[in-house]
Amino acid sequence: MARFRGALIGCGFFAVNQMHGWQDLAGVEIVAICDRDAERLAIVGDQFSVARRYSSAEEMFADGGFDFVDIATTVGSHRALVELAAKHRVPAICQKPFAPTLADAKAMVAAAEAAGIPLMIHENFRWQTPILAVKQVLDSGAIGTPFWGRVSFRSGFDVFSGQPYLARGKRFIIEDLGIHSLDIARFLFGDATSMTARTRRINPDIAGEDVATMLLGHENGITSIVDVSYATKLPEEPFPETFVEIDGDKGTLRLGKDYRLTVHGPEGTVESVVAPNLLLWASRPWHNIQESVALIQKHWIERLAAGREPDTSGRDNLKTFALVEAAYLSAERGGTVALADLL
Ligand code: NAD
Ligand code: 89V
Structure with a gap:
């Protein structure tokens, strides 16, 4: 069994890069995915052979069985999904942009800190x-x-x-x-x-x-x-x-x-x-960004394993x-x- 089991929410345009990055990391397996769009869920689930598929993040968290969640949805859902991860005490990565407003971003950091979970913003550049x-x-x-x-x-x-x-x-x-x-x-x-x-x-x-x-x-x-x-x-x-x-x-x-x-x-x-x-x-010209996805995900796993705050933590990324x-x-x-x- 993989040492770190992850779940991913949002199977859209960019998430495919994140799925590839996870697939390349030894000791990591994405065991569940979620998307409100059935077609995107099927495409990513089939491409990466993920059996557990959800249209509702609430249901995925309720079933559990993963050590971290990778939130790859667009900005409007970031706060609700990070707060859901905090409620279930699941370490979370959240794509940029952090949130619609700075007040939302501050609330997300507060929720993660109150729950005692690490929160990393996927700021890969x-x-x-x-x-x-x-x-x-x-x-x-x-x-x-x-x-x-x-x-x-x-x-x-x-x-x-x-x-x-x-x-x-x-x-x-x-x-x-x-x-x-x-x-x-x-x-x-x-x-x-x-x-x-x-x-x-x-x-x-x-x-x-x-x-x-x-x-x-x-x-x-x-x-x-x-x-x-x-x-x-x-x-x-x-x-x-x-x-x-x-x-x-x-x-x-x-x-x-x-x-x-x-x-x-x-x-x-x-x-x-x-x-x-x-x-x-x-694929060119995206390979520069794609490699940085793999590198930030490696950093997340290293810091999760060491119990240390990631460089682009929510707290840091507020700045x-x-x-x-x-x-x-x-x-x-x-x-x-x-x-x-x-x-
Ligand atoms: P997208 O619209 O292609 O994909 C988002 C997916 O999330 C969609 O399939 C949608 O159905 C799903 N979704 C939205 N809300 C949901 C919810 N509450 N529950 C379940 N599924 C939900 O968007 P994208 O282009 O893949 O961008 C996603 C995020 O990635 C954005 O925040 C964007 O800014 C970011 N992004 C980052 C980089 C980078 O280099 N870091 C590059 C491109 C995009
Ligand atoms: O990195 C990003 O967030 C992308 C792109 C490079 C296209 O602007 O949205």
Whole structure:
């Protein structure tokens, strides 16, 4: 029998990656799945040979028999499902975006803490191989102490065909994609204290903003820019690559197209390619994201086994989610928002 038995709720577009990731992890088995949509339930159940299938999460929890739950539904159901996991004292992973509002996210953290269960937000972008490589360079001191940074994601990729709900939400790019970029900024530059943001909607066929430019002040004095766009038509489409620029007091780092990393320091300039691995079940251009799914799930199991809090725990991820809220507030008001006012 597997050492860790999991259950997954939400068998949609992205959950297939999560199922593959679990299948690859030794000692882990997904023993039950749940989806309100019978067709999605059948497709994922058949593909991954899962016998226990539920249309109701309540019924799945009532039957039990699993050590953790992986919530892969869209944001509207996250709070109710995390609270259900807490009620049954089942450790939970919840997909990003954390919740519809910061108040909901805080309530979810409180519910998990009251129940004594670990809660991890599936914030996987910081687990991408190129981002881990950037972090390693920073930690090595090769460019000295950073004082300025930029995390940039600019694309014209059609995300709406795979995820049609993205076109309908009042909030779009900051909540869905910028949330990853803001988390990368926290991962690389530390927690932020202030946010100034501007947003635009360029695509007339969607409801939310598809361009955002955000200026962050970090606790340690670093200033960073996080800019995201799905309205950027480039000669070569970079989706889903994140570009990073960092200036330090001893040198610079640039992560650019095709995962090319240039590190310039007192010893000279080193160029390398920090491309993600193409896992057997992965497909380009998604392989960067797909590998990060496998890596964050491995991290979850390691921390669950060790009884330690995961890096992107609910408690930690409140600080990423507060940046999302702060960006919308700042764009609406036209001023700077202090993070301390939200957390
Ligand atoms: P989707 O709409 O394709 O799938 C969601 C599934 O959940 C649907 O099949 C739906 O029927 C089911 N569902 C919803 N509420 C339910 C409930 N209460 N009980 C049972 N089933 C329920 O959505 P998706 O594109 O797979 O996205 C799911 C989540 O993953 C979103 O929060 C999205 O932001 C996130 N996502 C994350 C990444 C990443 O890299 N981390 C990438 C894409 C999507
Ligand atoms: O990562 C995500 O959350 C996805 C995508 C990369 C398409 O924006 O929704």
